[in-house]
Amino acid sequence: MLSIKNLHASVEGKEILKGINLEIKAGEVHAIMGPNGSGKSTLSQVLAGNDAFEVTSGEVTLNGENLLEKETEERAREGVFLAFQYPVEIPGVSNLQFMRTAVNAMRHHKGEPEMNAAEFMKLAREVSKQVDLDPAFLKRGVNEGFSGGEKKRNEIMQALLLQPKLAILDETDSGLDIDALKVVSDGVNALRAQDRAILMVTHYQRLLDHIVPDYVHVLADGKIVKSGGRELALELEERGYGWLGIKEDATEASSAN
Amino acid sequence: MKPAPTLLPTAFLHPAGQALPEPLLALRKQRGAALVDMPLPTRKTENWKYSSKHLKLTDEMAISLPIDGKAGSALAVPGYKVVFINGVMIPEASEYPDLNNILIQRFGDLSDAEASELAGQLDSTLDKNTVQLAGLNSARFEDGLVIRLKAGAVLDQPLFIIHEITAGASGSAFPRIFVDAGTNSQITLVEEYISSGQDAVMVNTVTEFNLAEGANVTSIRLCMDGENVQHVGATGVRQQRSSRFESHCVGFGGPLRRHDLQVSLEGEGAECKLNGVVVTQGTQHYDNHTNIEHVAAHCDSEETYRNIATDKSHAVFNGRIHIHQDAQKSNANMNNNNLLLSTGAEIDTKPELEIYADDVKCAHGATIGQLDEESLFYLVSRGIGRREANVLLTMAFINELVAQIPLEVVRDTVQVRLNHFFDQSFQGI
Ligand SMILES: Nc1ncnc2c1ncn2[C@@H]1O[C@H](COP(=O)(O)OP(=O)(O)O)[C@@H](O)[C@H]1O
Ligand SMILES: [Mg+2]
Numbered sequence: 048m049l050s051i052k053n054l055h056a057s058v059e060g061k062e063i064l065k066g067i068n069l070e071i072k073a074g075e076v077h078a079i080m081g082p083n084g085s086g087k088s089t090l091s092q093v094l095a096g097n098d099a100f101e102v103t104s105g106e107v108t109l110n111g112e113n114l115l116e117k118e119t120e121e122r123a124r125e126g127v128f129l130a131f132q133y134p135v136e137i138p139g140v141s142n143l144q145f146m147r148t149a150v151n152a153m154r155h156h157k158g159e160p161e162m163n164a165a166e167f168m169k170l171a172r173e174v175s176k177q178v179d180l181d182p183a184f185l186k187r188g189v190n191e192g193f194s195g196g197e198k199k200r201n202e203i204m205q206a207l208l209l210q211p212k213l214a215i216l217d218e219t220d221s222g223l224d225i226d227a228l229k230v231v232s233d234g235v236n237a238l239r240a241q242d243r244a245i246l247m248v249t250h251y252q253r254l255l256d257h258i259v260p261d262y263v264h265v266l267a268d269g270k271i272v273k274s275g276g277r278e279l280a281l282e283l284e285e286r287g288y289g290w291l292g293i294k295e296d297a298t299e300a301s302s303a304n
Numbered sequence: 305m306k307p308a309p310t311l312l313p314t315a316f317l318h319p320a321g322q323a324l325p326e327p328l329l330a331l332r333k334q335r336g337a338a339l340v341d342m343p344l345p346t347r348k349t350e351n352w353k354y355s356s357k358h359l360k361l362t363d364e365m366a367i368s369l370p371i372d373g374k375a376g377s378a379l380a381v382p383g384y385k386v387v388f389i390n391g392v393m394i395p396e397a398s399e400y401p402d403l404n405n406i407l408i409q410r411f412g413d414l415s416d417a418e419a420s421e422l423a424g425q426l427d428s429t430l431d432k433n434t435v436q437l438a439g440l441n442s443a444r445f446e447d448g449l450v451i452r453l454k455a456g457a458v459l460d461q462p463l464f465i466i467h468e469i470t471a472g473a474s475g476s477a478f479p480r481i482f483v484d485a486g487t488n489s490q491i492t493l494v495e496e497y498i499s500s501g502q503d504a505v506m507v508n509t510v511t512e513f514n515l516a517e518g519a520n521v522t523s524i525r526l527c528m529d530g531e532n533v534q535h536v537g538a539t540g541v542r543q544q545r546s547s548r549f550e551s552h553c554v555g556f557g558g559p560l561r562r563h564d565l566q567v568s569l570e571g572e573g574a575e576c577k578l579n580g581v582v583v584t585q586g587t588q589h590y591d592n593h594t595n596i597e598h599v600a601a602h603c604d605s606e607e608t609y610r611n612i613a614t615d616k617s618h619a620v621f622n623g624r625i626h627i628h629q630d631a632q633k634s635n636a637n638m639n640n641n642n643l644l645l646s647t648g649a650e651i652d653t654k655p656e657l658e659i660y661a662d663d664v665k666c667a668h669g670a671t672i673g674q675l676d677e678e679s680l681f682y683l684v685s686r687g688i689g690r691r692e693a694n695v696l697l698t699m700a701f702i703n704e705l706v707a708q709i710p711l712e713v714v715r716d717t718v719q720v721r722l723n724h725f726f727d728q729s730f731q732g733i
Contacts, residue, residue, distance in 0.1 A: 095685050096685070097681055097685075099677075099681075118684070118690075119681065119684045119685050120684040120685075120687055120688060120689055120690065122685075123684070123685055123686055123687035124687045128685075128686075129685055131682065131685075134682070135676075135678050135679050135681075135682040137679050137682070137683075137697070137700060138700065139697075139699070139700025139701060139703045139704065140683075140696050140697070140699075140700045140703075144696070145683070145686075145688075145696070148688050148692060148696065149683075149686035149687055149688050152686070152687040152688050152689060152692070153687050156687065188700075189682075205686060209686065209687070
């Protein structure tokens with residue numbers, strides 16, 4: 048489904064991704080782990096089409112089509128979904144209006160009729176229950192004043208509504224307490240499907256206790272330095288990143304120079 | 305040597321011959337005399353600094369517009385209706401109740417005694433030194449509307465005053481409104497300025513509100529004049545004890561749009577809430593000057609104005625709050641937030657606070673920003689189109705103010721105009 052070949056990307060002239068290679072097939076769940084600052088969010092944002100990041104070389108295809116030449120909204124309509132590490136707060140746009148506009152943009156793209164306000168409200172209430180968000184959150188501004196955990200659940204709610212082909216989850220587990228982690232992982236597990244690929248970006252192994260990945264990759268300094276099965280995650284949990292020759296925190300290391 | 309100032313063309317000093325009661329004719333004449341040799345504002349005139357170059361007061365503009373007694377009847381509103389065409393009230397097109405505790409009358413129908421009372425009140429709510437051009441209206445109004453609510457009177461439906469310009473010629477219209485809201489009375493007044501003609505017309509309008517103790521007035525002002533209309537308007541408000549005045553001004557730009565809103569809180573416990581939304585595009589110009597006088601103690605004022613400017617347009621907000629020495633425990637809050645949708649647009653915002661009392665709460669804030677790139681990315685990453693994402697974020701900037709307008713029909717009218725604006729300003733996105 049997703050094929051990334053020798054992807055290089057930079058931000059403000061600084062190279063962050065230094066040749067990423069990754070193949071993900073439909074139905075698979077891949078986890079990308081790595082220390083802070085290794086480029087996990089950069090990879091996620093590049094796949095979603097954030098033009099703050101410049102792709103300098105390499106190629107990315109989704110179901111054989113060149114993803115990089117498409118606009119962000121086209122990518123989304125063709126099934127790319129990114130759960131943001133830091134979801135944006137948008138006061139003045141209600142969560143409900145936002146989600147309905149998004150769902151209808153998708154439906155429009157597929158040639159399906161738009162959902163009216165009442166139909167969508169019904170759907171949104173159901174899905175909000177699934178991620179244990181009080182429907183009152185639908186009336187608030189997008190992510191406005193949400194706690195960290197509420198923002199993450201709101202991201203999963205959007206994934207469930209939009210039913211993407213490729214879901215990229217950027218640290219959807221961070222900042223969650225045990226109960227919220229369970230809710231979020233149930234949501235992610237509900238997304239698992241034969242025709243869907245999931246790319247989970249995480250800093251910690253604990254999410255992988257709930258969502259068992261098919262493959263685990265270790266990203267360090269903009270490159271995948273090791274790939275394996277889920278046992279690799281357990282090994283990282285026990286031994287840290289040191290045995291792979293990786294500094295624990297690339298952010299600290301780079302901010303020192 | 306200093307160049308001689310440009311004076312108001314004398315042609316402006318000859319009002320047209322509508323039949324008016326003698327006291328009003330006398331008032332007009334007196335106000336006209338005060339305008340002889342009046343220098344026109346220049347960019348050195350502080351409160352006209354940004355707008356003087358857009359003010360075109362030529363002999364041609366001084367011509368009275370033709371009276372069109374047939375137009376306007378088709379305008380449908382959910383409430384009472386008074387129609388002004390080209391600055392003159394048209395009774396045939398108006399529909400309002402004949403009540404004994406609420407008098408709604410055109411100037412031309414007043415008895416001499418009533419006209420004399422009114423003449424004593426006109427201009428009493430405005431500071432003639434800062435709203436120079438209101439004097440022009442006082443010298444030139446051809447007809448107007450007076451509304452008097454007796455103590456406890458409540459107008460059961462909103463009163464819509466539709467000011468339509470249909471003129472097929474240049475010239476000026478001088479509509480005039482005076483509202484005298486008695487003790488504990490209530491009224492919602494909507495003023496809508498529209499044009500069906502395309503001509504270069506000046507609309508020079510003055511609306512005054514006199515609120516007695518406990519009166520509750522909601523004023524909605526939609527400035528949607530045609531694209532060639534210069535609109536120079538003033539609203540004056542005087543408030544006595546425990547009265548409440550709420551204003552919602554929504555305006556779209558033109559060659560010149562100027563609105564002066566002056567509120568004087570003269571009785572303890574009076575409060576005002578002033579909301580404003582301005583949208584400009586192309587080379588349009590919009591200038592809002594507000595002034596709140598906290599004269600009495602224990603009064604609250606809450607002001608929120610937002611401007612959206614795109615292309616090469618220019619929006620100005622000047623908000624003055626004057627807290628007098630005796631106005632202890634005043635509570636004044638003023639905010640002006642501005643959204644620039646293009647780098648060629650300009651917004652000037654200036655708060656002016658003059659505080660002479662020591663025990664007051666007075667806060668103000670002004671911001672100028674653009675649409676947030678991160679928010680845009682978040683929206684489009686969900687499949688929402690760029691244009692729609694721009695619209696959502698622009699609406700987000702003013703939603704709160706539009707939502708506070710208490711009449712659905714007005715909110716809808718505003719939304720239609722906004723959609724039109726979005727179609728133009730986000731086309732090709
Ligand atoms: N917008 C940006 N501007 C400048 N540097 C950035 C930006 N985004 C990320 N970086 C830098 O890129 C590197 C990788 O960051 P990121 O992809 O967020 O890492 P991770 O998600 O793995 O913690 C870091 O050194 C970070 O400081
Ligand atoms: Mg990250």
